[in-house]
Amino acid sequence: MIFYGLEDKLIQKAKQIKLLILDVDGILTDGQIILSDSGDEIKHFNVRDGHGIKMIMRYGIEVAFLTGRASRVVNHRAKELGVLEVYQGIFDKVKVCAEIIKKKSLQFNEIAYMGDDVVDVPLLRRAGFSATVHGASEYVKNFVDYITTKGGGKGAVREVCEIILQVQGHWEELAKKYEMDDTPV
Numbered sequence: 001m002i003f004y005g006l007e008d009k010l011i012q013k014a015k016q017i018k019l020l021i022l023d024v025d026g027i028l029t030d031g032q033i034i035l036s037d038s039g040d041e042i043k044h045f046n047v048r049d050g051h052g053i054k055m056i057m058r059y060g061i062e063v064a065f066l067t068g069r070a071s072r073v074v075n076h077r078a079k080e081l082g083v084l085e086v087y088q089g090i091f092d093k094v095k096v097c098a099e100i101i102k103k104k105s106l107q108f109n110e111i112a113y114m115g116d117d118v119v120d121v122p123l124l125r126r127a128g129f130s131a132t133v134h135g136a137s138e139y140v141k142n143f144v145d146y147i148t149t150k151g152g153g154k155g156a157v158r159e160v161c162e163i164i165l166q167v168q169g170h171w172e173e174l175a176k177k178y179e180m181d182d183t184p185v
Helices: 008-015 047-058 072-081 093-103 118-126 156-167 171-179
Strands: 019-022 062-066 085-087 111-114 129-132
Touching (some): 047 062, 047 072, 047 156, 062 072, 062 093, 085 093, 093 111, 111 118, 129 156
Parallel strands (some): 019 062, 019 111
């Protein structure tokens, strides 16, 4: 197993994860917001990130979106991926996260959180496994366990999903399913 060069301490943290909470802008997207003349918001999402989310959910790890902005586009993406927990317009992410983990009978050490800006720091500091994207604020990078090699909206979420799946022993089984697929092309 590769484990993306993680130290043993980080591998142990990732083994405990039962819930992955994701910021949206800058994590699931590249941080750009496009507004149409009619005021509709457009965001770019990455298909590999989406597939990573679907794969991790197949192995019993829940996923939630927790974002400071509010956008109908986020609801559409969540529905498309089967993400049932979506919290938008949230400033106090720690408070909402505490409510989520209480509802799910979890502890902070059982959540992974990905965020990229100063508002994410309080939750990044509490999460069992915290990650940010390589393009995040330098300040934020001081508070995370892992900095992705991919950018926000460019495969960073998939990278973290693969780490969790590998560390928890699911990656080989998952990969074999695709290797063994003998569907005619």
